Amino acid sequence: MSCFLLDVTPLSSVPTARLDLRDVAKRFGPTTALDGVSLTVAPGEVHTLLGENGAGKSTLMHIAFGMLQPDRGSIVVDGVPRLITSPRMARDAGLGMVHQHFTTVPALTVAENLALAQGVAAGQWKRSPTFQDPLLGRLSDGLDPGAPVEQLSVGEKQRLEILKAVVQGQQMLLLDEPTAVLTPGETTDLLQWVQAFAAAGGSVVFITHKLAEARLVGDSVTVLRHGTVRLTGALGEFTTEALAQAMIGRASARTVAPKRPSARSDGDVVVRVRNLQLAARGQSTNPEGSGVSFDVRAGEIVGLVAIEGQGQRELLLAIAGVGSAAPGTVEVVGRAVLIPEDRTTEGIIGEFSLVENIALASDAAAPWVGRWGTLDWEALRQRTEMVVRTYGVQAPSTDMPVRSLSGGNQQKLVLGRALAANPSVVVAGNPTRGLDFQATTEMHQRLQETASSGVAVLVYSNDLDEVLALADRILVVSGGQVLIPDRADRDTIGQLMLAAERTP
Amino acid sequence: MEWVAVAGGFVAAAVRAGTPLLWAALGETLTERSGVINLGVEGAMLVGALAGTLGGFAGGPWVGVIAAAGAGGVASLVFAVLAIVARADQIITGTAITLGAVGVTGIVFRRAFGSTGPGLDLETFPSVSVPLLHRIPVLGEGLFHQPALTYLAVLVAGALAWFVFRTRWGLALRAVGESPEAARAAGISVRSVQLVATVVGGVAAGIGGATLVLAQVGTFAEKMTAGRGFIAIAIVVLGRWHPMGVLAAALFFGGASALQFLFQAMGFDVPYQLFLMLPYLLALAALTGVVGKARGPAALGVSSDEG
Amino acid sequence: MNRWMTVRRSIAAVLGGLGLLAIGLVAAGYDPGAAFGALFRGAFGSWYAFSSATLPRSVPLIILGLGFAIAYRSGALNIGGEGQFLVGAIAATWLGGMMGGVPPVLAIPIVLAGSVVAGALWIAIPVLLRLRFGVLEVISTLLLNFVAEALVSLMVQGPLQEAKGIYPQSDPIAVPSRLPIVGGTRLHLGFFLALALIGAAWFLFHRTLLGFRMKAIGLGPKAAHLVGRISVGSLLAVSLLVSGAIAGLAGGVEVTGVTYALFQNLSPGYGFTAIAVALLARGHPLGIVAAGVLFGALEAGAGAMQRDAGIPAVAVYVVQAVTIIIVLLADATLRRRPTPAAAT
Structure with a gap:
């Protein structure tokens, strides 16, 4: 189409x-x-x-x-x-606009959101003549006007966003x-x-x-x-x-690093998940006995993909060993570390300095914690300088607030802090969200090197392409279940991601 | 017959004590619907009470109400400029406004009335009977023989409910309180909506203060609001941010305050301090029972980033 | 450099508060010169005024300010310092009355421990409500202030009323439970206790993992949970309990060091003034001492101002309110200054 x-004529000569x-x-x-x-x-x-x-x-x-x-x-x-x-x-x-982030009001209904977009009272949302338009019909199909937007799926929310943008005939x-x-x-x-x-x-x-x-x-x-x-x-x-x-400014134009040549599948099992009950959105927990079970071996990168709220977050946290325990067992050999999904609120504390952000990952057994719970700031400063050097964090000083670093440097600090703890398992959520090309590439290389050095890496990302490029094998989380695609292509995985939505 | 009189008196006292709370809580409902929590409502009530007293002496009760509305509006405007325009912490700003109101009313009050106080010769609102209805046994006297401000408050509650849920401005208000980003994307000026909602909320709180003086107590005293503004905030939660729920909750708290009257009339000897505590304890209990089940505006108390 | 800027801003805030008070006094027809003269004489006019009016009044402000600051650092707002102070005072009065014949080295710790426990128990209600039911501690601590006020009233007209039963006040506490006094002044041991607490708080926040974690849950609760593996709810509870306990202690110190008895209006709003103290000091322990003495001076001077210039003592609330507001404004302006990373 x-x-x-x-073959349209050159744009500059289009009349209006x-x-x-x-x-x-x-x-x-x-x-x-x-x-x-x-x-x-x-x-x-x-x-x-x-x-x-x-x-x-x-x-x-x-x-x-x-x-x-x-x-x-x-x-x-x-x-x-x-x-x-x-x-x-x-x-x-x-003009109509659909923003990067949803601009619907979650607590209001579909009809109220449409009324808001038109600047009319809630009862008058259907006044718009464009509702006769079959094109709009394709968007509004299956959207219940009385349903609060927070109950819609991500795809439905996105359709509502577009509907809002064109509802006045834009x-x-x-x-x-x-x-x-x-x-x-x-x-x-x-x-x-x-x-x-x-x-x-x-x-x-x-x-x-x-x-x-x-x-x-x-x-x-x-x-x-x-x-x-x-x-x-x-x-x-x-x-x-x-x-x-033109986008990146140099010749190498792959958006993700090349696949690691030596994906090992013979490492020791370092993560053993057995019958873990995950709560997906809209469900309490799964019917009994149908929990999640799988293993992760040392040296492999396992990719996790899912649409919003399928229980993937609980799974990541359970393996990393934080948060309230879901029913079931997760055994980890050695130490698991977490790279949280949302860097700015979960990975770092912006007002804290680099040193304090390193100190954040302390437990009572850390070498810089004294017997009476005192902190040795000199030891922490050395540790911070080591992380900054090893992972190439660009920062004028280790005493400045982390907030003032670029996203890429913040994430390097987060990764460096995690790897400095000598983990056997790295659990990473959206490790490159919001990073530019260069920082993304470096992050991917680091994760691959980490796996090659014998660490088990779990990567969850909203970006299916990132997971496809990084992972040795892929697990799909859907409706609190873990599904294994028989082929690692976009369509097969895309079907599985929607499995729980299709069969309620 | 004795019982009927006691019960009727209780209902009347409950409505009377509940009216100032209702005004303040309706104002705070409007404010909180826009995502702003104004702890300065206590201060707005207090300056309203003093302005109502001064206005009442100057030109009668209605002048007092207008002065109180203006004073409450000004106090909340100060809050709004600090917390909404300059984005200072809402909770602490509200506390500071209340603190400042105690100081300002103290200075002005001493200046106006000396250390003896205004006395009791302030003209207050007469009770107005609704024809026929006020003869209903037990309830009639309490519900239909009240100062005009009581009836007005009930009308305002209904009008507010209509405004919030039936008009496009109400929709914009709710959108701002739930998701400022979404409201901004819809072309709503978040700051303007919050400013107006906060100032109008303060006007209502000021009228609440005037009600306390001109339709209940009959005189002004330092710190006389005694936390009623804070109770109004609890009433908003208990009423689930809905004007009609707030109306019911305000009556409930009025009833709690009037229990003292009831117990004394029935001849129980209970220390009066227990009745002083009761509204605050009930407010706590109400918050406990309601929070978690009802949900307030999602962006409540969060300073919004831009215009 | 940064610290000096903060100090300068704090001083500017206080001057702004005093300036606005002056304008208000002129507008209300008072003579601000006479008012400030009386204020200054009452606070700093003599060694006696400073040591016996200003410093004793700064003691509850320093202790309560510290209590507020500890919870504030953890991201919780304890606006109930006033109430915790009052129940601490009730407990100290009750225990202090039973200390006849007990040696002071035992009596004083027992009485003060009682006030600590009372303050902690009083805030335990909001803590429980927050953890179990999600009730915001801001409102619950605030509401409990009024309950505590009524409780004091109940006590001094009921169980703790003086034996003569005439006035609504308690009998004086037994002599052994009273805090020692610096000779020739009314400055009591509580002042030095407050300084010791300040030192302990400084150590907690700058040198220990616990204090560091308290700051972490205040500034980034999610990161503290996921990266620091901190149980945010429990630590917040600890922080609030400590905050309430310290506020209770302030009440105990006031009774054992100054009033020796319980009566209504024991506190002229110390709990709220202390919020201004803590904010002015931006939670820094040494700053709390400076701000506490400054506001103690205001409280002391306010009495003289009312006596000598006929200006109601509540006028100093204006100074406090304006100080809080200026500090908040300065912080809000700083926060808005764009950082390189945020400008995309």
Whole structure:
């Protein structure tokens, strides 16, 4: 469907663009987020916006949607220059936006959220004429207007987000990484819907960092890096390698490290999970006797994938040995350490210095804890300097708050702290969330080296591609159960991830 | 016949004691629905009580109510500027506002009335009977022979319920309290909504203070609110952030305060201090029983990041 | 450098509070010069004023401020210091009355231990409600202040009323249970006890794993749980219990060191002033001593101000409120300053 659109005349000569961002610049304090970025989207066009974390994609969209004010530049919608200083003005100009994070109100119902998006009272949510539109029907299918949004599945929430964005008849849709939280099947549905929306005359800016996805859905492309446009034009003109190079700024363009050559499967069993009862969302615990059982061996990387709330968090915590114990047994030979899922709230304490964050992982038996529970700060400082040196943490001083480090350096400190404890098992949740390419690559290399040195590594990630690239074998957590895919491809795993949702 | 009189007197005393609490709690309901917890409501009540007294002397009870509304609004505006605009900790700011209100009312009160106090010659609200209904045995006197502010409070409760659940502004208010980010994405100015909800909440608390003076006690004394503002916060929780629930909970606490009257009338010799404790203990018990079952606005007390 | 900035800001906060009080006094038609003159004379005008009015009044503020700060560091708000102080005073009065003939080295520890236990028991109710039912300690500790006030009233008109039964107050506690006094002043052993507690708290927070963990659960409870493997709920309970125990001790010290008896209005709102003390000191133990003495001086001066200039003593609440607010504002402004990592 998108093929013939690729042959569209050069964008600059399209008579009236639907959205035309011209020479937009934005600074945050000393940081330049956008430096003279222009972007044009024609009616019926899906324009993919590529770039690394921090490249300025979201900032650009927030400016277009009136959530941020540019320092310089203009916004032209359907040929009319607009001063958009609030989301409400953006919506009135015909723009709709789906944010990276959900912007529905969990405690309110589907109908109330739709009313909120339209600025009407709760009872009037269906006044919108667009509800006759079959395109909207595809989105609202199966959504109960009276259900609180917190009871919806992730896929349903995402459909509601889009519904909110177009409910007033908006024809210009800004989608900020809309597939990041979806399973492969849900992603396919969404991409098809986007193409149908464009075929009916709508325009879309589609933000992603997945090149394959961009190829599937997009007509044209703009690549941002460090706040400037590195490349723009019809998608068909560029090779994947060229796109990746524009995103990352150097030749090597793989988004994940190459597979380790020597995946060992003959190590000793260091984690033995037997009949562990996991509570998935919406269930109390599983029917008795059907707990989870599996082994993890030294030297292997086991990947865990799941959609939200399937019991994976309890599983990770149980193996790492923190939190209230779920019924069942978990035996760990040696010491298990945890790299928590949410770095900024669970992995570090931002106000604490580097040394204090190292001290956080103390128990009474740690060498720097005295007999009467006193702390030897000098020993902790040495330990911190060792971690900083060994794991390449870039920090001017070990006494500064960890908050002021970049995400990549924070995560290196978290990993270094964990590995310095000589673990036999590393349990990592979303180890590269929010990191840029370089930091992601380094993190993957570290995890692979760790496994190669004989440590068992469990990696859970929201990003299926990351797990596919890193893991020697994959387990799918669904409805409090652990399923073993017979083939390690996206479709097979995607089916299993949804298993519990499909069969209630 | 004796029993009927005692029971009727109890109901009347309960409603009378519950009305100031109801005003303050309705105001706090509005405030908390926007995600702001205002412990300065105690201070707003106190300045309202003093302003009500001064206004009452100057121009009669209604002038007193208007002055009290203004004073409560100003006290909460100070809170709102600090806690919402400057994003200072809400709990501690509220405590500081209450502390400041004690000081300010102390200074102004001594200046206005000297150390002897205002005396008891303040004109208060007369009780107004609802035709026919006030003759209902036992309940009639209590429910339908009350000062105008009592009827007004009940009307305000109904209006607030309609506003919160039936209007688009109410929807915006709830969205702000539940998820400021989502509200912001929907184009709502989170800060403005919280500011207005907090100031209007303070206005209601001020009227509550005036009610205490002009429809219940009849005079002002230092620190006379004695924690009623804090009880109002417990009432909001007990009423599950719903104006009608708050109405019922305020009456319940009014009843707890009126028990002293009931016990004395029935001739029990119980130390009066136990009755002083009772509302606070009940508030604790109420919080214990309700928390966990009912859920408040998700973003309550969390200072929001941006505009 | 950083510390001096903090100290400067704290001083600015107090000056701001006094400035606003001056404006308020002018607006209300008082003579601020006479008011501040009386305030200063009452607090620092003579060695006797300083040692016998200011310092004794700073003792409960320092101890209560420390109690608040300990819970605050762990992320809990104990606004019930006033109530814990009062039940501590009740316990000390009750025990102190029975100490006739007991040597002071035994009597004083017994009486003070009683007040510690009473304070801990009083806060155990909010702790239990928080752990079992999720009731926020802010509200529960606050509500219990009023219960404690009524309890004092009940005691001095009931079981602990003086033998003559005329006034609502207790008989004086037995002599052996009274704290020794520095000759020629009203400065009692409690002041030095407060300093010792401050030293212990400094050691706890800077040198021990327990104190470090208390800070950790305050600043990052999730990280403390997952990385530090700390039982956040239990440690929070410990922290609150210690906070309440210390506040109870403050009540015991007040009875055994100053009043020797229990009566209504024993505390002119020490529990709330102590919140200002702790915030002004930003929880730092030495800062609590400085802020405690400063606010003790305000309390002492307030009495003189009321006596000599006719200004109600509650006016100093304005100073306290404004001080708290300025400190909060300064901290909120600091927090908002963007960091390089956050600006994406």
